[in-house]
Amino acid sequence: MVDQHCHGVRRDDPPRSGFEQLVAEGGAPAPPGTTHFDTPAGAAIRRWCAPVLGLEPHASAAVYLSRRTELGAAEVNRRLLRGAGVSAFLVDTGPEAPDLLGPAEMGRLGGAVADEIVRLEQVERDVAEAGLPAVDYAGALRDELAARAARAAGLKTVAAHRRWPGSDPSRPSRGSVIAAAGRRLADPKARLADPVLVRHLLWAAADVARERSLPIQIHTADPAGLTGFVLALAPLGVPVVLVHCYPCHREAAYLASVFPHVYVDAGLAVALTGAGSAHILRELLELAPFHKQMYGSGCHGAAELCYLAALYHRRGLARLLAGRIAEGEWSVSDAARIAHMIGSANARRVYRL
Template sequence: MLPADLPDALRDALAAPLVDHHCHGVRRDELSRAQFELQITESDSPAPPGTTHFDTPLGAAIRRWCAPVLDLEPHAAPAVYLARRAELGAGEVNRRLLEAAGVVAFLVDTGLERPELLTAAEMGRHGGAAADEIVRIEQVEQDVAEVADVAVDYMDSLAEELAARAARAVGLKTVIGYRCGLDFDPSRPSRGSVIAAANRRLSDPKERLDDPILLRHLLWTAVDVAHRRGLPLQFHTGFGDSDLDLDRADPARMTGFIRALQPLGVPVILLHCYPFHRQAAYLAGIYPHVYVDVGLAMTHTAAGSPRVMDELLELAPFHKQMFSSDCYGVAETCHLGALYYRRALAMALKSRIDAGEWSAADAARVVHMIGSANARRVYRL
């Protein structure tokens, strides 16, 4: 899995258990081929007729690296792979692949909770790891909006429910980048504007929240909760599902908000970031409360992941980087997220050692920071 000629200290550090600081539940049910293929792409559409989502970097990686975990030869054909998956059953597949990731703690975004997905506790049990919750603030808002009667109740209940959920969590997360882009007005909205927007919201509360005023109010309410409880706040940035406008997901667009938060000291964690990981690295280098990962990119760029990791390491301070798999839907994404993180980091650091820029001891120390120590410090694990 790792290059053969790594220094022993670096190899040992890369083999150490990881803290997966951002992931989701994987499915407990059996999947058809069509269902499985939709779980290995960020698209919400099937591959065009006569083609397959296995013909992607991630699809090739599943056949190469996940097949042996299921007792198949590397590069097994998709039909053979899926037949073996069905033969073992979802429970055994999940156990094998989650354990193979070598994760000691899962921090699970529970905003996508559905009956078919493993809970945070189940992710931990299947993976032989600890598990904690990351609260998605937009899901809390949805729950509050569906029961609030008037705008003032909505505002009070939102603050109360966020505080209650945060008391059981190790962090908060927002997907405001999906809802209105990261180029939002960084200021707190006025109380009057929030009341007016809340009245409009409560007239049709089952709709997905996309009002910029209420999203900013939600975000600043979450900031207040995070500040009181000493919790970090995660932001989805960079590429993702098809309902995201990529040009508005550049984390550099939220620089004004990052500046506004600096006096409070609330840690801002920029998730995924690709293809804006260089901008994210800059922000992490400039602002003391900003952290970064390239989680989703490791899995989806697969064999190309060393280039992404190398570019992140160009500028981002090593004490500001973290590992995440962003696994979701199928446990293959957890195993591959960890595998390509380790491979990409190994190749990037080996090139520095070979050039005489780094010592093996320094490389091993950085691996320890990025793989687990930074997350333990920031999330207070």
């Protein structure tokens, strides 16, 4: 399989509190007196990751974490990343952190090839912190995006992570960009929030993506709110891959069915929902064309999430395909072709791997 959307995992061995935050979607500590091991993902770690580390299934959380420390982070990462059975990792490198593995290290430990997905907001922040005058901001951003895209497999934005910045999807004027850049450069370390500069960043990235035939990943929990921008982007022919869409993955599947340049994956929700993940995959299969679906673990920090996402994706998809075959809806060859498209072929085609 191709893991078309993941992040680096920790190169060190975090304490229990740190590890538990890595395997929780919100990244916050569990309430006092509770543990994130009492979640679908926590139970799945004890069931499926424990044997990979040489323990019995359902080992206690304390025993699991003790074994993790005994083996060391490098060996744990090697076992779990290789156990995922992934042939290629596409790694979002922003924001870069010294305690996370980069693409080359992910590939080496996972026994796979690895390429970079460039985070747009990280590029913008680097440009903003360079101390350029506002009139040079747009050109410098364009040049830096082009330079980083030259060695990447794709681009990614988190602008729609919480709410899409405004209803206007059009390109902002040069004057409005310069004016907004003046305000931005007064506080370059702040999170990019100005809707004019966000739209400018996205359109600059779209131009670079078109020139280099790269897709753009959009991290969004509100796919429906992207319709205007997705429609505006259609004439450029730039592939858009919707990631981290749960619990609105059905809306993402609808966009993938309507727009020829839109793709979708189930993302980290597969690992976090554990034994219930087949339901998410079933809902994507309801409408999204098979040539528009991809596999992406969405993992970040903990190699366990990479392993579990691959495991549950295979198990869930196999169960769904077997059901369609048993019902006479699909032939065996149909099912095999669909599994290949979703697991590998679509990503290889879109990312030109």
